[in-house]
Amino acid sequence: MTTEQRDLAALRRDYAERAIEVTELTSEPSAQFARWFAETDAVARKSDAAWFEANAMVLTTCDQGAGPSSRTVLLKGYGPEGFTFYTNFASRKGRQIAADPRVALLFPWYPLERQVIVQGRAERVPEWESDAYFASRPRGAQLGAWASEQSQPIPDRAWLERRLAEFSARYPDRVPRPPHWGGLRVVPEAVEFWQGRPDRLHDRVIYRRDAAEESGWSRTRLSP
Template sequence: MTGDTPAPAAMRNEYAADQGLSETDLAADWYTQFDRWFADAVAFPLPEPNAMIVGTADAAGRPSGRTVLLKGYDPDGFVFFTNYGSRKGAEAAANPWASLVFPWFPMQRQVVVAGRVERIDRAETEAYFATRPRGSQLGAWASSQSQVIPDRAALDDAYRAVAERFADVDQIPPPPHWGGLRVRPASVEFWQGRVGRLHDRLRFRRTEHGDWVTERLAP
């Protein structure tokens, strides 16, 4: 997202590079600003506006990243779901700091979040799990996410075994090793592409006293 590549005409009309992001346009808090931009991304429309890159690191500080779907957000943070035994789940437990990046390339926008990770309440996990398609529910039981498996057949066999196990169960419960993670922001940066690489970067940052400040970063 350099701002140097010409945008399609449709995008230039709605998100012109000289539109920018000014302090006077910024909402009073990060949540309201994110809600505005997320609504823009949905209306654009982007194919999966809730896709985000989740970065975690192990206890030694070795990082890893992957694309995950955001499943909820509120003033307390951003929520996604995973197998707690997966790489991201294990790293979040060992080093409870993470980053999120929403790469809304066609709009020349991105949102970058950094904050602490915590498990959500089990009741919230159960409520969300109940809304998932049955196949996804079975998959959560069948897959030992991020673990080495011998071949595809092993995964398919595990899925069939789980399907048989829950064949007579109307509502499959979430596995004990599966649930939600919430990233509570310490900072949320809103990046708007501009021409000549003079992008707008406005950040909400929580201070050590617990209040929030806004600051402009050089591009």
């Protein structure tokens, strides 16, 4: 065993005694997600977990040439219809989603030793929904959406700051939403809830769309 392996082995710890009981889960995943999100957000707001954002999620997209790529984005809405975030449509993730809308989301909720994995298809939200959210953003974030040609190479930081100043002068009052910026909603096909358990015998339950079920979803326990 190398020194690095020994050092990492020393980080091993057991998980708390929490459990998932299938009979206690909701019949469809958005309600169960709402339960877990509320519990996680309550922990995140405590001072000892100030570093943690419950709505931070890892979005994975796929490029036919480069393969999968992941990045952290912020969840801005959720419900039975899906999970919503906002981005520059011309960014790498925006271009990849336009070419292949199949995506995955991962919510790494470390404080409660949980994670939620969503698999589905991303689609644009209605224009009015993007307009409403953009109008709620701070002015600096609104201007940043104009200034940043997201994912494109730039010569230096000064170039970005000049762009910000240019758009600030162009829009001294109301900042309109850029046509290349808006919301994407991930409509789930499968949602897995994972709870860490002692001895690495974790609890995993996956919801899958199933027209034969009254709720439209089946629930299956998976081996860890």
